Every structure is written in structure tokens, then in C-alpha cells.
Amino acid sequence: MHISFVRQRFAENARRGKCLAAANLYSTSSQLPKRGAARSVPALCNTAYHNVYEATGNTATNSSVRSAYLHLPFCKRRCFYCDFPISVSFQEELLKACGRSHDHISVYDLQVEDKTPFARWYTPGSAPLPTDEAAASMFRAASRVLTSAGYEHYEISSYCLPGKRCRHNMAYWHCNSFFGFGLGATSCIGGARVARPKTMAAYRHWVDSLASGGMATPAAEDADEQLLDAVMLSLRMSDGLDLNRVAAFFGKQAAQVIAECLQPHRLQGLVQFDSIGNGQADEQSTTKLGAVRLTDPEGFLVSNDIISDVFVALNEVAAGMQTCAR
């Protein structure tokens, strides 16, 4: 809970364009700074630390679970938003992180969100942000270094020691139900995603109405949308998409369509099919279909392209079924 809280704070800050770093290399182990200590650690990280400290009641902090963010700042000079050390080599950071044997390492590049000041100033792929080529090679490097150091690359941006997957985030990627609290927070209840109001006044009003009326169970999303969710989130994980489960929940046709659509990608080495039972990949027969996953790192690198192809194929099926129904 603590790690993900910090991570989310960073996500929020990055989204608001406040934090130039995608992630921050630090550890919540004994190197945590004392409150108010001046260190070359960004002020925001300090705040994050403090919150973690407070949340844990300042007890011996989580020495059992340690996590790290890997950060590579691209700025040429420091600005007032953050105080990260400049021009650190990515390889060095990776090796340092491995050296510290954290349980969990998240590695992702900065996502420039629309309608943020950051999006106005910078475009992904052009200076000073790294080019797509550079970013891709960093991704590959991370994958190579960390997996050879014994980490499991279990999600596009997450690496962990065996058995130390982040349970909090797995809930998102497995579409489990959860409540989110706070302004603009999203809850997922039985597959339906509900966002809370973003402004304080609206939020108060919402809470009041909730208190008086109780919470109406939101209508579950229809099967098509749930399937798209399942595809999108499962393919992020190295476990992949279990086609048998897809067939069971959404129909055999859906599973077949997905398998067919991913064939050309398999030939390019971006997708891997597993079948349960025997160890060979046998795509012809659906009964033997197991999971389909994106390869690491090539498949992950172009995951959007592959997943949108699956969306197109599923959409055609849905459209076809609609015309049949008519």
C-alpha cells in the first residue's frame, strides 16, 4: 500500500507536469532522509517520503519490502520543479538498482499527457526527450539487465523478485473490484468503472447524496467492453491473455478471432502462444489454446500496435454480429 501510494503520487505529479522525472531512484530502506534533511533528493520526493513516514507511523519502515523507481532525467539544468541529479547514465542506474537488491523495480518512461503544461512544452520523441530509438533501447537494456539479475518482468513496466509482485497493481490488471477514494478517483465495481467528481464542491455534494441515498450499483459494462478491458490489461502482463477463459466468458468466436489476428505478429516474433498440456504452440485447435502473451521486450515495445489490431478484429466481429442481428 505504501509503495503504490508513493508511486501514485509520482504518477499524479508527472501528469500535472510538475515532475520531470518519470521515476525516482531511491529506496525506502534505511537511507530515508530525516524530516527536513537537506539532501540532493527532490523536494517532492521528500514530501513523498514524509507521507510514507507518517502513514507508517514512523515505525521501522517496511524493511521487508523495498522498492525503487528508476529515473533518468533528461533536463540539461535543474529547475525548481525537481532536484534530481543530472546526466546519469541509464545503465549505471540499472546496475545500482540491481546492486541494492530491491524487491520491486518499476521502470517506465515519462508519459506526456494531453492538456498539461508539459505537453505544451515538450513532444515525446524529440529533443530534449529521448528519441523513440533511444527510449526503445533503454527499455531493452532494462529488460536485459534486470532479467539477468534475477528479476521477473511480469508487467510492461514492472520487475520483481520471485514472489514479490505488487498485489495492489495486480488488482488493476486483473480487473478486480476496488474502491478509489478522493477527488477524481476511480472505483471498479464488478467490471464497471466509476469516477468520482473532480472538484471539491461536487465531491461534497456527491458524498452527501451517497450518505442519504446509498450507493446504487453501477451498471456493469457490456460484454464487448469487458472483453476489450481484459485484452488490454492482460496483455500488459507476462502471464498474457488466457484464451480458454476468453472462450468461456465471451464465446469461442472471440477467442478464435484473437488468435487469428495475432498470427502475423507471432511470425514477427512479437507474440507467443502457449498451450496447456503439451509444451508446443499449437494454434490451430482451440481446445489446446492456452495463453497468448507479448514477448519481452519486442512485443511489449509495440504493445499498442498489437492491442489495437486486436481491437479492430473484435470490432469487426461485433459489427458483423450486429448486422446479423438486424
Next chain:
Amino acid sequence: MWPVAARLRPCALRAVAFLPDHSCARAWFSGRPLARPFFSYTSFGNGRALTQSCRYVRRRHSRAALAVAAPEKNVDKVIFGEQDEVHKVPTNKIRNFSIIAHIDHGKSTLADQLLIRTNTVPDREMQAQYMDGMDLERERGITIKLNQARMKYTASDGQLYCLNLIDTPGHVDFNYEVSRSLAACEGCLLVVDAAQGVEAQTLANVYLALDNELEIILVLNKVDLPGADPERVKKEIEDVIGLDTSNAILASAKKGIGIDEILEAIVKRIPPPPERINERLRALIFDSYYDPYKGVIVYFRVVDGRLRAGDDIRLMNTQKEFEVLEVGALAPKPVVVDELYAGEVGWLSASIRSVADARVGDTITLKRKPADAALPGYTEVRPMVYCGLFPTEGDDFEKLREALGKLQLNDAALHYEPDVSSSLGFGFRCGFLGLLHMDIVRERLEREYALDLIITAPSVVYHCLLENGKEKRVDNPSNMPEQRKGISEPFVRMEMITPRDYVGPLMELSQSRRGEFVDMQYLTELRASLVYNLPMAEVVTDFFDELKSRTQGYASMDFHQIGYRQNDLVRLDIKINGEQIDPLAVIVHKDAAYRTGKALTARLKETIPRQQFKIPIQAAIGSRIVASESLAALRKDVLAKCYGGDVSRKKKLLKKQAEGKKRMKTFGRVEVPQEAFVSVLSMNSAGDS
């Protein structure tokens, strides 16, 4: 449409015209005696008395309505009533006029003001640019279809006049619409922006008006603007056109200044139509459109004679015969009348199934008493720009065919014929009057019929001289034969009017488009007219846009064809990943091939999305590659983070990506989006985009 027609009862004591929401009508139908008194023509004797007493009546019985139809012999008919009724007036009180002007000089706004001032449209129904009925017209701020309105106006001499206004498009593409409507008028209002002065379309329209021997009333519009300089503009007009500006009217359509003077001038200066009511019927068709319930509605101007519902008409050029079901006028809503006579403009419905049967320019005459000679009609409008329209989905071909058929019903200038392409499948080769026309048709197809289309580059019609001496007409670049002795392309004479400062850039532009200098004149100290002969192929792409951007919008242009000339032209093919993409082929001049090839490949590199392999993009003439670019393979396309609140948002992004993919057309292994075709289309063929 108001369904009930006025009917004559020759010797009835009461003659009633009824409208659906009228108490008289209800009383009539129910058979009850009328609650209010009614009047008959005979009980009053002459028209004048009728007018006067009924003006009084109108005040007391404001909802009383009647139409009095003249007996056979007497032409003087007077009808009065409410604002939403049709007014029949003597021929000498009719004025048919049109408004001509350059684009954005205020034609439609002036038309609005005239409608308001004459109380033709009730306040509640009035909206800006009232006569621009189509959504597309309103959005783009232009008039596409011409429209007419019949207004009643009581002049300062106390007489009631019937003013028929025809609103016309100003864009150079739609010149033919202007010429058609002018032939139906006796006079026109020439509207000139008092700030901008004379522009190219002003001149073009004035020449058309003079050709038709119309009386021109000069109106200087937008005098309320700070930049307005009426004196300067008047002098310009005198110098350039040679029109007498001593009785020019200063007006501001937006503010409503000068409208009364304009109306008075129309009444006084525009001649009434000649009295030819007793001749054999001849009416000139100047427009038609297809109504799904009534068939083709034909707009016409009666030159001689009279026409009423129930007549059997014959169209003199096609020799087809029809029975007229309804005759009416536009006020500006369609209103049914019983008769139209010489000098009037109106419409008829006769269960005509196809627009081809009632061609523009044809003459309507009676079957029983046909006229001797048809009226001189119009030349068939010739398309200037061609492009190919292909549906993205092969299954939509039938839908596209239907849609084009429906569009053509109301757009006589649209030509189309089936075409097949090795890469795009089945589609149509369409001819338009110009780029704007093409754009409008494309947008209407996409919007009204929900079609996803691929457009091939606009091209003109070339004449190819083959080895055996025969000439072949080539309107599709991929049809250009390999073995040929020569190829000739159409040339146009382009007249540009520009402020003095921009003469240099325009000359550069024309030279870069293989133009041949013809003439330059200074119309006034500040404005020059440049005339160049240009190949039409260079004009149809984006000459107009370039002209506007180089002169900051101040220049205007007008052109017409002057025949064919031989030139050294080659076909530039585009190959993507080794596959030749026929729809992207263009015919260019040999010297421009390299530049164009480079520009095209660069533009394609930008618009084609990266795929998972490297893609070479080449431009070639025959087998010789002239330009080549390479599109790198997709390196990275991943959503790094996806947590609780991100899911819906990220799913939307992926769906959008999927939508984009659906609109792509696959050529071999490469997926090319529709945007690539459109962007290549809008490119400057000279290579500097």
C-alpha cells in the same frame, strides 16, 4: 408546401383563397357561413377602389384572406392580403432582379435585409442568411444553390410591386449558376464592398450582366466599416468597368442603411418585363431539383404567354410532354398559385421523374399551342476538374453509387462515371466545376450518406496523340498510354486582381506554375490586374490557396479555358514498399518531375503511419526512380503505465488507434490511411508546400 391551391370560381359571388390555418378555410370546409364578411371583385368595380377599401378591411379583419383572379380578358389583377400570401400584380409592376457581387461582399446579408424590409419573412422565422438553406452553406458561409424570393413592396408612389429576387453564388466555381439566373432577370444589384473595391468576381459578374443586357444598380455595401472609402471605390468602378456611378447607393446591409433607397431604385430603374402575355407560351428553365414526393421541381421564367396548373406542356428540346400538376412561386417558401404569366418567375411540378428530362436551358411551351422557336438556352456546363472517388470499404460501392445519383439530382454540374482501379477496386471518376465544388460534394457524401471515401488527386483531361495518329482523351493518369507521340493539356487564361505590392509574388507564383505572361495593367494607383496563361493542371490543385496566402487574401482571380497545348508531360508513379499505388499517380511536366516526386514522397512519409517494418517510398517515371524516402519501422508504441484511473482513458486511446486503422487501405503489406491521399491531393504540384 402549402397544399391547397387557390381556385377560380368565375362568376361566384365569393372567391376565396384559403390557407391551412385560416378561419376562412375552416369555415369553407365545414360549410358554415363565414363569420366575417368577404369581398368580391365584381362588387367593387375597379382595382383601385378595391385596394383602398381593402386596406381598411385589412386593419379590421386582419385574418381575412382572399385571392381574386382576373377573368380571362383582363390582365389587371390586384390581390392583397397578409404577408404570407402570394401577390399577383400587373406585369408592369413586376421587377425581376438578382444580386451579383464578389465573395463576401454582402450579397446574402443584403438579401436578408430586403426580405426583412418587405416583411416577406415573419420575424420569428427570420435567421441570418435566410436563403442559404443547406447546412453546408451556412457552415461555410457561402451560397451554393441559387434561391429565389418573391417580395411585395409598396413603393413611395403607393403602388404595390412584386419584386422577384434571385440570390446567386459568388464563388468562381459556380459561375454558371450566376449566368443562368441573370438570364431570368431584367436588372441586377451590383454589390461592391466599399472598403475592398472591385474584385475579380465583380468584374466577371458585371460582364455576365452586360452580356445579358441587364440594368445595373450599383450598391456600395459595408459603408459603416471604418475602412470604407466610397469615393475611391466609385472612381475605381468608373475606371475599371466604365459604369456611371452618379446614382450609386451607399448602404450597409448589416446596419440596415440604404435599404429603402435600394428598393426604390429597383422599382424605378429596373425595367418591368416586357408585356408578352398574349403570345404563345415560352418559358425558360433555369434550374431544377428533385423532390422525393413531387418529382422534379422546375424553376423557370415565363418569357411569353401564361402557364397554369392543368396545362399540358412540352419541353421543346427534349420533346417530352407532361401535365402540370402545380404551379407556384417562392416567397421564399414555396407557395402554390393558379397561374404564372409573362415576366414572372416560379416553379412547377409535373411528376417529372428525372432531371435529365427537364434540362436547364430548355424551353417550356404548351402542347396545344406550341411556340415556333425555342428560346436560346445555355451551353452544357463542362466539368473542369476530375477526381476519383473510391469507397474505403469495397462493399460501400453500391451506397456510393446511390448517393452520387441522389446528389446529381440536385446538382446538374456533377458528372460521374464508373471507374475501376487495380489498387482501390470499384469507384467513380467524377467531374466538378472546381476545387470548391469537389470539396462540397465530398463533404456532403461523407456527411449525409456516411461514406468513407478515398479521393485520388484531381486531374484535368489530357489529349494524348497516339502512335497511329489518333487522339485519346485521358482523364485518369493511370490510363495514360506508354507509347505516345505527344500529349497536350488544357490551358486557361487567368486574370488576377491584386494590390500593387503583391504583383511580384504573384508573378513568381505564375512563373513557377509554367505560366506565360500576357498582360499587366494598373487599374488604379493601388491595384493591378495580371493576366497569365497557365496550364489548367497547375491551377486546379491549390493555385487559389497560394494566391490568397501570398497576397494575404487581398488578391482575387478568375479564369476560363482557352484550348489545348502540347507539352512535355510524364506520368509520375508512386511506389510504396515496391507496390505501385495507382491512385497517387500524377501527370506532371518533365522538368517538375523531380521536385514533385520529392515533395510527394516527403509528404507521404509524414502521413503514412509507421508499420512494423521499414517502408521505402519512391516516386518513379516508368521504371526510373526520381525520388525516394524511407519510413523507419515502428520502434516504440507502448503505454507505460496503466493503473486504476487510467484504464478508461487508455482504452479510449487504443480505440481511437483502432478506428484509425479501420480507415486504412491495405496495399500489399502496407496500410495507407485515407489522410495520405487527401494530403497528397492538397499538395502543391510545383513542389513547394
